[in-house]
Amino acid sequence: MDTPLAPLPENPWEWSEPQWRKIVGRARAGRSLRPASWPGGARCAVTLSFDADHETIPLRDGDQSPMRISQGQYGSRQGVPRIRALLARHDIRASFFYPAVSALLHPEEVRGVADEGHEIGIHSWIHEANTKLPPGVERDLTLRAADTLEKISGQRPVGIRTASWDFSVDTLSIIREMGLLYDSSLMADDDAYELLDDGEPTGIVELPPEWIRDDAVYFNMLRFAALRPYTPPSAVEEIFQAEFEGAYSEGGLFLLTMHPHVIGHRSRIALLDRLIQTMKAHPDVWFATHAEVAAWCRDNASG
Numbered sequence: 001m002d003t004p005l006a007p008l009p010e011n012p013w014e015w016s017e018p019q020w021r022k023i024v025g026r027a028r029a030g031r032s033l034r035p036a037s038w039p040g041g042a043r044c045a046v047t048l049s050f051d052a053d054h055e056t057i058p059l060r061d062g063d064q065s066p067m068r069i070s071q072g073q074y075g076s077r078q079g080v081p082r083i084r085a086l087l088a089r090h091d092i093r094a095s096f097f098y099p100a101v102s103a104l105l106h107p108e109e110v111r112g113v114a115d116e117g118h119e120i121g122i123h124s125w126i127h128e129a130n131t132k133l134p135p136g137v138e139r140d141l142t143l144r145a146a147d148t149l150e151k152i153s154g155q156r157p158v159g160i161r162t163a164s165w166d167f168s169v170d171t172l173s174i175i176r177e178m179g180l181l182y183d184s185s186l187m188a189d190d191d192a193y194e195l196l197d198d199g200e201p202t203g204i205v206e207l208p209p210e211w212i213r214d215d216a217v218y219f220n221m222l223r224f225a226a227l228r229p230y231t232p233p234s235a236v237e238e239i240f241q242a243e244f245e246g247a248y249s250e251g252g253l254f255l256l257t258m259h260p261h262v263i264g265h266r267s268r269i270a271l272l273d274r275l276i277q278t279m280k281a282h283p284d285v286w287f288a289t290h291a292e293v294a295a296w297c298r299d300n301a302s303g
């Protein structure tokens with residue numbers, strides 16, 4: 001049992017050692033779940049995810065602007081159809097993380113994606129930031145989101161990616177209560193690892209994402225701020241490919257996070273096509289959903 005600690009002082013330099021140790025002990029990386037081998041003797045695993053946020057980004061901000069909402073709708077009208085066609089052409093199954101509100105706005109899309117063999121994962125209610133919610137609200141929204149996705153897709157989600165990777169101090173206990181297989185929000189490794197809850201092994205697999213392997217950071221644009229990256233697709237392709245080459249040479253995991261309203265544009269879907277072609281040109285690459293990778297790592301960890 002935990003010994004109750006004194007109230008946390010406002011200034012971090014006044015925290016006691018038990019206090020800062022408890023803080024870093026939450027959702028801590030435990031043993032590596034990098035497997036000794038991948039299915040079929042593959043050399044590395046590639047798992048592609050698409051966070052289908054669509055209209056929930058402006059809605060989350062309380063922004064009713066039809067312009068921003070239309071940018072989200074683009075993800076459903078153009079992004080997802082292009083992504084589905086590309087994945088079908090390459091015969092790859094991927095993971096689609098849906099905020100419940102996005103799934104409710106686009107139920108036919110969710111059903112179609114699920115029917116094509118892709119995974120449907122939890123991604124908040126309305127893309128809310130968990131660390132800003134009042135106590136208890138995150139649990140309620142996450143449970144309702146899982147039920148909503150199951151009802152629409154026919155699949156009970158086994159994995160979660162917190163919106164904006166905003167994993168709160170309560171998230172791990174909610175995941176444990178729900179009995180999920182994996183989370184994909186935390187970044188302590190390149191390969192899968194087991195989450196520890198205050199030092200206790202949980203059996204929950206973490207599939208780490210990173211902003212390096214996220215399309216949004218390179219392409220997003222803030223209208224009223226001096227943020228106008230519009231990185232050339234070729235530069236992003238170079239970064240993603242270097243991350244893949246590293247995973248391939250180490251025999252590890254390459255996990256890529258994308259957004260239909262970002263990667264789905266004509267100039268960018270072509271980079272994903274070229275990247276997939278490059279990866280497929282390497283012998284022995286296993287393409288799988290996050291759920292398949294998590295289950296394999298859980299059952300075949302070398303450590």
Ligand SMILES: [Zn+2]
Nearest residue numbers: 051053163164
């Ligand atoms: Zn998202």
